[in-house]
Amino acid sequence: MEKSSGRKIVVSKDGPYTVSGQIPLSMQIINPNKEGLSWDWEAGKTFETKKEYDLCRCGHSKTKPFCDGTHSKIGFDGTETATRKPYVRQAEVFDGPALRLSDAEELCAFARFCDPGGKIWGLIGQTDDPEARKLVIREANHCPSGRLVVHDKKTGEEIEQKFPPSIGVVEDPALGCSGPLWVRGGITIESADGTPYEVRSRVALCRCGASVNKPFCNGSHASIKFRDGLVEFVRIK
Numbered sequence: 001m002e003k004s005s006g007r008k009i010v011v012s013k014d015g016p017y018t019v020s021g022q023i024p025l026s027m028q029i030i031n032p033n034k035e036g037l038s039w040d041w042e043a044g045k046t047f048e049t050k051k052e053y054d055l056c057r058c059g060h061s062k063t064k065p066f067c068d069g070t071h072s073k074i075g076f077d078g079t080e081t082a083t084r085k086p087y088v089r090q091a092e093v094f095d096g097p098a099l100r101l102s103d104a105e106e107l108c109a110f111a112r113f114c115d116p117g118g119k120i121w122g123l124i125g126q127t128d129d130p131e132a133r134k135l136v137i138r139e140a141n142h143c144p145s146g147r148l149v150v151h152d153k154k155t156g157e158e159i160e161q162k163f164p165p166s167i168g169v170v171e172d173p174a175l176g177c178s179g180p181l182w183v184r185g186g187i188t189i190e191s192a193d194g195t196p197y198e199v200r201s202r203v204a205l206c207r208c209g210a211s212v213n214k215p216f217c218n219g220s221h222a223s224i225k226f227r228d229g230l231v232e233f234v235r236i237k
């Protein structure tokens with residue numbers, strides 16, 4: 001479990017995320033490889049923010065990614081439906097020769113970094129091969145939602161990239177839609193009922209309003225083709 005450092009995101013009842021503690025906010029773009037599979041993150045513009053700010057959670061603000069109060073006009077139902085169980089109790093475990101993969105499917109943000117090389121669940125069985133091992137670690141660590149986590153089987157250590165506390169506004173040009181808020185670096189997320197969720201190094205929060213696993217993203221932004229209007233998606237086929 002990561003230790004939070006006073007920075008906090010509070011989920012308000014049927015309203016926005018209130019972010020406090022001067023957490024930097026920037027656009028994060030999913031870039032595909034030559035085969036069109038998600039491969040890298042590209043940092044986009046940095047948003048100017050105050051020490052505390054509200055981020056849209058209903059998907060309908062006209063000032064996205066910030067809240068403009070539209071949630072109350074449209075009667076947004078932001079009921080939090082996600083389990084409060086810690087990640088280890090949600091995750092299924094896949095054992096490979098050198099690495100262990102944990103997978104909590106409900107958290108999937110449909111960013112597709114787990115696809116290259118024939119999908120991570122196939123690759124895990126080949127982790128006695130250094131190339132496959134490298135790819136599994138890369139893919140799990142690029143997963144924005146924290147659905148996928150790898151451990152070294154010999155030492156039992158989690159292999160997790162360290163992120164500075166920050167929030168990414170995800171854009172997915174290959175799919176032609178905008179994605180979740182990528183919360184990195186062990187930031188506390190507090191439910192509208194005052195209970196904190198487990199602090200993790202990366203999670204994806206829904207900002208389209210359509211997730212059935214609120215406050216977390218479950219990939220629904222892809223099916224509703226959520227667009228925040230901040231990019232033109234010139235790269236869509």
Ligand code: SF4
Pocket residue numbers: 107108109110111112113114115139142143144145146147148
């Ligand atoms: S969010 Fe993670 S698990 Fe879901 S598709 Fe992307 S990389 Fe795979």
Ligand code: FES
Pocket residue numbers: 109179180181205206207208209210211216217218219220221222
């Ligand atoms: S932003 Fe992904 S489900 Fe809402």
